[in-house]
Amino acid sequence: xxxxxxxxxxxxxxxxRQPDELLTLCTIPFTxxxxxxxxxxAARPDxxxxxxxxxxxxGLWGFATGLATTVLxxxxxxxxxxxxxxxxxxxxxxxxxxxSAVMVLGVVPLGETWLLGxxxxxxxxxxxxPWVFWAAMAASVFAMIGTSLLLxxxxxxxxxxxxxxxxxxxxxxxxxxxxxxxxxxxxxxxPLSHVIFLSWSAELMxxxxxxxxxxxxxxxxxxxxxxxxxxLVGGRVLLAxxxxxxxxxxxxxxx
Amino acid sequence: MRxxxxxxxxxxxxxxxxxxxxxxxxxxxxxxxxxxxxxxCFYALIGRMLGSQQQVDYLLVGNVxxxxxxxxxxxxxxxxxxxxxGTLALxxxxxxxxxxxxxxRGLVNLGSGVAASTTAFLVLPPLFGVRLPWPWAAxxxxxxxxxxxxxxxxxxxxxxxxxxxxxxxxxxxxxxxLVLMTFCGVNVPTSFWPDWLRAVTxxxxxxxxxxxxxxxxxxxxxSTVLVRLGLEVCVGAAWFAVAAVSFNRMVRRGRRxxxxxxxx
Numbered sequence: 001x002x003x004x005x006x007x008x009x010x011x012x013x014x015x016x017r018q019p020d021e022l023l024t025l026c027t028i029p030f031t032x033x034x035x036x037x038x039x040x041x042a043a044r045p046d047x048x049x050x051x052x053x054x055x056x057x058x059g060l061w062g063f064a065t066g067l068a069t070t071v072l073x074x075x076x077x078x079x080x081x082x083x084x085x086x087x088x089x090x091x092x093x094x095x096x097x098x099x100s101a102v103m104v105l106g107v108v109p110l111g112e113t114w115l116l117g118x119x120x121x122x123x124x125x126x127x128x129x130p131w132v133f134w135a136a137m138a139a140s141v142f143a144m145i146g147t148s149l150l151l152x153x154x155x156x157x158x159x160x161x162x163x164x165x166x167x168x169x170x171x172x173x174x175x176x177x178x179x180x181x182x183x184x185x186x187x188x189x190x191p192l193s194h195v196i197f198l199s200w201s202a203e204l205m206x207x208x209x210x211x212x213x214x215x216x217x218x219x220x221x222x223x224x225x226x227x228x229x230x231x232l233v234g235g236r237v238l239l240a241x242x243x244x245x246x247x248x249x250x251x252x253x254x255x
Numbered sequence: 256m257r258x259x260x261x262x263x264x265x266x267x268x269x270x271x272x273x274x275x276x277x278x279x280x281x282x283x284x285x286x287x288x289x290x291x292x293x294x295x296c297f298y299a300l301i302g303r304m305l306g307s308q309q310q311v312d313y314l315l316v317g318n319v320x321x322x323x324x325x326x327x328x329x330x331x332x333x334x335x336x337x338x339x340x341g342t343l344a345l346x347x348x349x350x351x352x353x354x355x356x357x358x359x360r361g362l363v364n365l366g367s368g369v370a371a372s373t374t375a376f377l378v379l380p381p382l383f384g385v386r387l388p389w390p391w392a393a394x395x396x397x398x399x400x401x402x403x404x405x406x407x408x409x410x411x412x413x414x415x416x417x418x419x420x421x422x423x424x425x426x427x428x429x430x431x432x433l434v435l436m437t438f439c440g441v442n443v444p445t446s447f448w449p450d451w452l453r454a455v456t457x458x459x460x461x462x463x464x465x466x467x468x469x470x471x472x473x474x475x476x477x478s479t480v481l482v483r484l485g486l487e488v489c490v491g492a493a494w495f496a497v498a499a500v501s502f503n504r505m506v507r508r509g510r511r512x513x514x515x516x517x518x519x
Contacts (some may be wrong), residue, residue: 023425030433034442038314041443042305050304160277167286170294180300 003089007097011071015105024062028109031055032116035179040121049125049209052113054179057198057205059109060144061172065165068102068148071095072239073155082252085243092239096149103145110137125209132217133208136201139221143197143228149235156242178202197227262355270333270363283367291322291371292379298442299383312385316472317441319375320465323403324432326368328410330361331417331431335424344515347506357502358411358495369396369403388474395468401484402464405491406435409460412494415501435461440469460494463487 015021035051072095075081084091118124127133151168155161173179175189176198182190193199200223207214246252278287295318302311334357337343346353373396380387387395410431417427435441438448439461445453456462467483470476509515 023429026426027429027433030430030437033437037437037443037447038301038305041447042307042310044305047304160282163278163282163286167290170290170297174293174297174300179297180304184300184304 001093003093004097004100007094007099008101009097010094011098011101015101021067022105024059024066025108025112027062028055028059028112029116031058032113033120036117036121036123040123045123048117048123049206050179050181052117052125053202053205053209054173055113056110057140057176057178057202058173059112060103060106060140061169061178061198062109063102063106064144064148064151065168068099068145069151069155069165070161071098071102072152073161076156085247085252091243092236095152095239096145096236099148099152100145103141103148106141106144107137127209128211129208129214132214133205135217135221136204136208136224139224139228140197140201140205143201143224143231146228146230146232146235147197150231150238151235153235153239153242156239156246172196172198175199176202181206195227197224197231200224200227258351259355262351263359266356266359267362270360274363274367278367287367288371288374291325292375294322295319295375295379296382299379303383308384311383313469314442315379315383315385316469317465318436319379320372320399320402320468321436321439321441321461322375323368323372323399324406324435324461326364326371327361327403327406328413328428328431329364330407330410331414331428332424333360333364334411334414335417335421338418339421343506343509347510347515353506354499354502357414358498361407361410365403365407368406369400372396372399372403387472391474392472395471398464398468398471398484401487401491402461402468405460405464405487405494406432408491408495408498409435412498412501415498415505418502418505435459440465458490458493460487460490463490 032051032055035054036048039045039047039051072081075084075095084094114124151165155164158164174185175193176182176196177185177193178198181203182193182199185193200220204214204217204220204224243252295315298318299311299315302308302314337357337360342356343353346356376395376399379385413427413431417424438452438456439445439459440456441461445456445462448456463483464487467480467487470483471480506515
């Protein structure tokens with residue numbers, strides 16, 4: 001736990017030193033304006049909830065791929081990965097702490113979206129089931145931490161990880177239905193959505209904003225958390241395997 | 256002129272060498288191009304959710320052209336990288352103009368953007384039921400190139416200002432293309448915005464060129480298409496002129512106060 005907290009502290013310190021790493025917060029307003037302008041121009045106030053949720057979840061994912069996932073690759077670039085591996089403490093906990101610190105900030109786009117929607121378009125969607133909404137948000141942040149660890153460990157396998165990180169944006173937004181519900185996708189793609197936790201998050205959060213009762217809240221929260229746990233375990237195992245392989249082959253710098 | 260073209264040729268070879276060190280045709284196709292195609296699909300699907308083929312047409316065409324802006328403005332990162340590599344002092348000492356190297360630094364990426372946008376234009380409309388006026392629609396890639404060039408000029412101008420603040424280069428890149436994608440008639444007509452914002456969009460690239468493409472696809476008057484394309488070229492030329500003046504100012508200031516070496 002001490003190592004985990006040390007990772008959290010280190011990451012907050014790094015962000016304070018390099019505020020440009022919070023780039024996602026600067027791009028969210030454009031996503032908000034794009035999504036809201038589309039639904040307002042089409043005179044579809046019933047879709048305002050979708051337009052609010054999309055930037056929120058895109059922001060969460062943006063923090064993961066833009067900052068959390070690059071924690072390990074960044075360590076390799078600055079040649080501190082070797083030092084971390086040589087340290088007596090378990091380095092995984094430190095990295096998990098750093099990733100968690102980033103993902104806690106992933107909640108900020110939610111407030112940013114609501115504020116901008118109010119200021120620029122004069123609209124704020126009602127959240128009719130706030131407890132479900134916040135539980136879904138909390139579960140999503142947890143699942144994002146696990147997913148980020150898995151992605152961060154995967155990125156160590158390539159020397160050209162930026163290409164893959166660039167790819168992991170719109171395909172995920174499309175498959176997870178952050179703006180357009182999954183049922184609008186071609187049928188053969190829909191099963192893929194079920195293994196992306198964001199699709200469960202988007203659907204549950206949209207339902208939480210609607211007037212009608214929310215069905216199967218427990219199961220759906222469990223699905224988000226379960227996918228998060230699976231990613232966390234997978235990420236931990238992959239990270240251990242990648243670092244062990246790098247040690248055995250003597251290629252830590254190019255792990 | 257011939258000398259400058261030779262410098263440009265060598266600059267292009269260097270740019271291509273760097274580009275191909277990071278991208279192979281496989282990574283370009285399966286990570287970059289496919290991501291841009293899916294990005295355009297994402298917006299076209301919003302049109303489908305809105306329940307109107309007209310919205311699908313509007314969003315798909317807008318985003319097929321707009322995805323090119325990302326590559327076109329990457330010149331911001333590349334010029335800052337060039338400045339940081341410390342080559343400016345050598346270029347200033349050389350008899351050829353540094354402008355050719357700096358302003359041509361991102362042409363390879365512009366080519367990537369135009370290629371991606373053209374591929375999207377050929378592949379996606381049939382998937383979303385968007386009807387195009389073939390065989391005349393074959394002229395659209397040329398128009399995409401004009402829009403791309405204009406966006407590139409805008410990117411060089413932003414780059415010339417960002418050179419003094421290299422740590423802001425990623426922010427500048429993202430904000431530059433997002434401004435175009437958000438306000439220049441990509442997702443909603445520019446008439447949706449307040450008058451002052453519409454006035455701003457009229458001096459931004461993409462606005463007139465994209466409008467020309469839309470009129471052309473709708474088989475509107477050729478004169479309107481040509482006037483709109485002409486305006487797009489003028490906007491691009493204006494941004495390019497400001498970029499050239501700004502780069503020259505940076506060099507003059509650097510020579511005057513001795514800061515030119517600090518680029519390295």
